[in-house]
Amino acid sequence: MYIIECIECNIKNLNRTKEGLFHMSLSMNPRVDELGLPGIRKFASQLVNYPDAINLTIGQPDFPTPEAVKKAGIRSIENNLTTYSANAGLIELRKAVAAFFEEKYNCHYNPVDEIIITNGASQAIDSVFRVILEPGDEVILPAPIYAGYEPVITYHGGKCVYLDTTDTDFQPSAERLATLITPKTKAVLFNFPSNPTGATISHEQMDALANVLKDQDVYIISDEIYSENTFDGEHRSFGYYPELKDRLFFIHGLSKSHSMTGWRIGFLMSDAKLLAEVTKVHSFNAICAALPSQYAAIEALTNCKDTPQEMNKSYIRRRNYVYDRLTKMGLDVKLPTGAFYIFPSIKKFGLTSEEFALRLMKEGGVGVIPGSVFTPYGEGYLRITYAYSDEELKEGMDRLEAFIKTL
Numbered sequence: 001m002y003i004i005e006c007i008e009c010n011i012k013n014l015n016r017t018k019e020g021l022f023h024m025s026l027s028m029n030p031r032v033d034e035l036g037l038p039g040i041r042k043f044a045s046q047l048v049n050y051p052d053a054i055n056l057t058i059g060q061p062d063f064p065t066p067e068a069v070k071k072a073g074i075r076s077i078e079n080n081l082t083t084y085s086a087n088a089g090l091i092e093l094r095k096a097v098a099a100f101f102e103e104k105y106n107c108h109y110n111p112v113d114e115i116i117i118t119n120g121a122s123q124a125i126d127s128v129f130r131v132i133l134e135p136g137d138e139v140i141l142p143a144p145i146y147a148g149y150e151p152v153i154t155y156h157g158g159k160c161v162y163l164d165t166t167d168t169d170f171q172p173s174a175e176r177l178a179t180l181i182t183p184k185t186k187a188v189l190f191n192f193p194s195n196p197t198g199a200t201i202s203h204e205q206m207d208a209l210a211n212v213l214k215d216q217d218v219y220i221i222s223d224e225i226y227s228e229n230t231f232d233g234e235h236r237s238f239g240y241y242p243e244l245k246d247r248l249f250f251i252h253g254l255s256k257s258h259s260m261t262g263w264r265i266g267f268l269m270s271d272a273k274l275l276a277e278v279t280k281v282h283s284f285n286a287i288c289a290a291l292p293s294q295y296a297a298i299e300a301l302t303n304c305k306d307t308p309q310e311m312n313k314s315y316i317r318r319r320n321y322v323y324d325r326l327t328k329m330g331l332d333v334k335l336p337t338g339a340f341y342i343f344p345s346i347k348k349f350g351l352t353s354e355e356f357a358l359r360l361m362k363e364g365g366v367g368v369i370p371g372s373v374f375t376p377y378g379e380g381y382l383r384i385t386y387a388y389s390d391e392e393l394k395e396g397m398d399r400l401e402a403f404i405k406t407l
């Protein structure tokens with residue numbers, strides 16, 4: 001942010017940010033200016049100028065929240081259960097979280113002091129980085145990766161170091177990880193199943209990563225928000241490895257598994273000592289998660305445990321359809337095994353991913369996200385979300401095919 005003079009009104013203390021000019025004499029934290037707007041939103045918001053475009057950009061399920069979950073939220077409001085809860089969240093919900101992750105992934109967390117209910121996984125991510133990062137710390141992330149981490153890491157004074165997965169089928173190589181860890185490394189962050197690639201990690205690969213990490217003095221942050229959307233084999237969590245527990249932050253939530261993006265419920269699970277520190281930050285920046293959402297979450301985790309598997313039937317059908325169409329168009333693409341994204345390469349067209357996505361939107365009438373939004377390692381790819389109706393996917397693929405023929 002720069003203090004400059006306004007040529008129109010001669011006010012000296014005018015701040016210029018990327019977003020415009022502000023008539024004010026007080027400066028702001030320059031790191032906020034560097035944040036900008038989330039790349040996905042920035043791109044998706046341009047679609048309003050193309051109302052006839054097929055929108056395959058947004059990363060959220062296209063199903064309604066399960067009926068029973070909605071009713072639990074409504075009941076909570078009707079019964080005046082609309083107050084604060086304990087900072088860490090309702091103990092009944094924390095117990096439900098502990099039971100769910102124990103049953104599903106064999107992870108053991110004590111509901112009393114090893115689980116916090118957050119406002120979505122996003123708040124868990126932010127709170128963890130607030131607590132662990134000191135200026136100059138490095139965080140290793142397999143890339144391409146979800147665009148929501150890098151701004152938070154840099155905002156809190158850290159630096160991202162990327163582990164290239166583009167030549168290893170989007171799997172993080174344990175050997176490569178070992179070479180990237182230095183005394184500056186504070187944490188390694190994983191997100192599998194992956195947004196944007198749809199890749200999952202095999203149990204053997206997880207064992208190899210855990211083996212490298214167990215001897216390293218680094219935190220592990222694992223955002224497994226798509227684990228319930230695993231299509232091939234069984235998801236293995238980093239929470240499965242007891243030898244990592246004293247430095248693991250295991251992040252999850254209901255946004256994707258139960259189509260609850262607007263309810264804002266996330267889970268942060270960790271060792272009690274680490275979590276006590278995060279709870280301090282969480283208590284000041286959120287107090288607690290919204291109480292009706294917490295009651296709805298109990299219902300989701302107890303009586304609607306199979307909802308994600310129901311949704312998966314549709315995702316698998318749609319994934320197969322989109323994969324088949326992209327392959328027939330001659331695109332180099334890997335079959336995703338989780339989440340609801342597919343990440344074809346468009347390198348052969350000689351356009352940057354942003355140029356390709358912009359032209360596809362304007363000339364072809366389809367909205368997708370340029371891979372470069374997901375770190376520079378995503379350059380040369382597109383992220384297509386297939387959590388859309390069969391009709392939208394068919395029309396989107398028809399238009400993409402027609403657009404490619406014009407290149």
Ligand SMILES: Cc1ncc(COP(=O)(O)O)c(C=O)c1O
Pocket residue numbers: 059119120121122123146148191195223225252253254255261265266
């Ligand atoms: C990998 C990943 N983590 C976290 C989030 C944010 O989740 P929440 O809605 O729980 O904040 C998203 C949303 O797209 C995501 O893709």
